[in-house]
Amino acid sequence: MSEVVNVRVMDRDYSVGCSPEERDDLVAAARMLDQRMRDIRGNNRMAAIERIAVLAALNLAHELQQTRHQGGALGDEFDRTLGDLERKLGTLAELPERA
DSSP states (O other): OOEEEEEEETTEEEEEEEOGGGHHHHHHHHHHHHHHHHHHHTTOTTSOHHHHHHHHHHHHHHHHHHHHHHHHHHHHHHHHHHHHHHHHHHHHHHSOOOO
16 A cells, blocks of 8 residues: 655655655655755755756666676675585585495
8 A cells, every 4th residue: 555755855845655664765765865966966056956866866876786786796706606615515425424
């Protein structure tokens, strides 16, 4: 079931529908976006809100891409390590038992 959550970004109110389980994450995301947009705007109060929003979105998307690439590299390393362990266990299983 969806509920309406009110968030505030750059002094503007937005109503967003989400499930109750997602509410806290949505509020946290809105706070993060608000802070990013304020950082980009800095002291330039005349900057267009649309430009600030696009720059913030590009920054966040870039960070997401970097995280995915890092996660993929860690997953590859995990797979290699797991494969090495499986081969070692296979080798140990083939050795004769000692009495």
